[in-house]
Amino acid sequence: MKNYIEKFKLFLQKKASSKVKKIVFPEGNDIKIIEAASMCSQLNISKCILLGNYDYINDCAIKSNFFLNKNITIIDPDKIRKDYVQNLFLLRKNKDICNIEQASNLLCNNIILSLMMLHNNDVDGVVAGITHSTADIVRPTFQLIQNNHKNSFVSSVFLMLFPNKVLVYGDCAINKYPDENILAKIAIQSANTAQSIGIFPKIAMLSYSTDTSGSGKSVDRIRQAISIVKNIQPDLLIDGPMQYDTAVSSEIAQKKFPSSSVAGQATVLIFPDLNSGNITYKAVQQSSGIISIGPILQGLRKPVNDLSRGATVQDIIYTTAMTVIQSFDIVKT
Structure with a gap:
């Protein structure tokens, strides 16, 4: 069973290393980030740019036996902030910035600085959040990366690496109270993410009810979302509402939802709201000790991914790989 996870991790590594991409880490002084960057460079996942103090990072690496090779660049953020002042002013001058x-x-904030590096195409992606909240990452990302982007919709997924399979959980980080239209968009974006990493999407729309066993506004909303998805993208395999156990257990699916072609074999699980999604992913991660990659942000013009503050080094490495993979489809503007 361990071989399955190792194969999936190797798949991500190989796909990420197929093109040379630069990923910036604004929290470059953090020990987990330093170790993850060392591993990413050794695995050839990406070229890593650490924003931080060179002497501090180098000393940490030496004391901890982390190898910092030529694919790692350490940049003192104070030396480059001035390079982005004019562009940031022009980007936001008619919105929330009044003067130079x-x-x-604002550029004293390394998160803002890294996003401007991405906006200017100096890097290909941003991975941040090991010492910041999701709001600290997402809010400026919307302002700077999604700036003036029409029809913008952003959601998130976690890749949950179980011993014998990988499940895609959405949305566990961004959309608090999705209506049927938003749920449909989350399902479609999550299916696209699954396909990008070789997972055939079988989408389970989760609920406290399975099939026709329950009723209420929440259940109706899920049924409406399924209908919307089928109208927009009829080729997607989607079903629900269904409970979590019905979605993942073939034995239970046979009892509760035998008519479903998704139940018991779901690969993409869409939660009805942020509460249920966030609680479930953390409960599963903490109780099982599995690798959890994400939150992976979907729908951005350029890839930015937010780390959980409890992320492990392995989580950071493969979130970085996903950021690289997302950058393949980005056309620089």
């Missing part, structure tokens, strides 16, 4: 001084002050 205000733009300069």
Whole structure:
């Protein structure tokens, strides 16, 4: 069973290493980030740019026996902030920035700085969040990366690496109270992410009810979302509402939802709201000790991914690989 996870990790490594991409880590002084960057460079997943103090990072690497090779660049953020002041001012001058001084002050934040590096095409992706909240990452990302992007919709997934399979959980980080239209968009984006990493999407729309066993506004909303998905993308395999156990257990599916072609073999699980999704992913991760990659943000013009503050080094490595893979489909503007 261990071989399955190793094969999937190797698949991500190989796909990421097929093109040379630069990923910036604004929290470059963090020990987990330093170790993950060392591993990413050795595995040839990406070229890593660490924003931080060179002496501190180098000392940490030496003390911890982390190898920092030529694929790792350490940049003192104070030396490059000025390079992005004018562009940040022009980007937000009619919105929330009144003058150059205000733009300069905002760039003291390494998250803002890294996003401007991405906006200017100096890097191909951003991985951040090991010492920041999701809001600290997502809010400026919407302002700077999604700036003036029409029909913008962003959601998230976690890749849950179980011993014998990989499941895609959405949305566990962004959309709090999705209506049927938003649920449909989450399902479609999550299916696309699954396909991008070789997982055939079988989408289970989760609920406290399975098939026709329950009723209520929440269940109706899920049924409406399924109908919307089928109208937009009829080729997708989607079913529900169904309970979590029905979605993942073929034995239970046979008892509760035998008519479903998804139940018991779901690969993409869409939660009805942020509460249920976030609680479930953390409960599963903490109780089983599996690798959890994400949250992977979907729908951005350029890839930015938010780490959980409890992320392990392995989580960071493969979130980085996913960021590289997402950058393949990005056309620089």
